[in-house]
Amino acid sequence: MKKFTRLSMLLSLAVVLNIIESVIPLFNGYIPGLKLGLANTVILFVLYIYSFKDALYVSILRVILVGILRTGIFSIAFSFSLGGAILSVIMMSLFKKLTKLSIIGISIIGSIFHSLGQIVVAIFLLENVNMFYYLPWLLLFSIPTGIIVGVISKELVNYFEKDLNFSH
């Protein structure tokens, strides 16, 4: 029950972070889809403190809630976010299990596959292969944004790992 309450609080935090960062423009929209990805700090935190399943639920629910609050749930942008969010959580969990990357590396992986998932969905829905044009730019920017998000998550996880009761 405690875990359930904590996860729902983390979920609302992710939604708020998501909405806050959508008001902060990076490079004035010159590269479409470029974002800091602050909500990923919450997803990473859940992945490290709880489990893959919990991270996936929080991530999907986050997209649905932001969809209802802002973009509309049947909009094309909603499908982009959902594709990106699901692929990113799956890949973060895989890389966490299979490689020795630290939380910062995992954060970069999440950022990369978030862009990749969105672009793949965009190509299918818009039938426009040109969308791949932005991939190298998004890849390049996933390094600084991934590091920022990773460092924040690292501090958070370190802080709460000492509190052994937290994950129960």
Add this chain to the structure above:
Amino acid sequence: MNKKDLMLILIIALISISIIIGYRIFEKEGTKKALVYYENDLVLNIDLSINQERVYYVDGYNGKVKIIADEGKIKVDSENSPLHLCSKQGYISKSYETIVCLPNKVIIKIDTQEDLDAIVK
């Protein structure tokens, strides 16, 4: 941050920079046309080889989308959407660039047809 993280960063930087350089090298030369789509239907076909600023209006999902074409480049000047991402994007000019106005369901692509002269050379 450990060694593996640094390796990852290096690999990603290398891949993305080489793709960006690749774009520059393989860019096609020739006559440029801009194709404007609304919901995947072609609605406008604009010749970009004319050296004159032209204004077009396309019916988007949220109202009129104002498009400005000039020699070799095209942009969305104004449109009705929450974030105005596609009018902020500015001019595009290369054959691999695209303007996507999601809220308005409008897409602009650039199509380059290689000149016969260029092929003969």
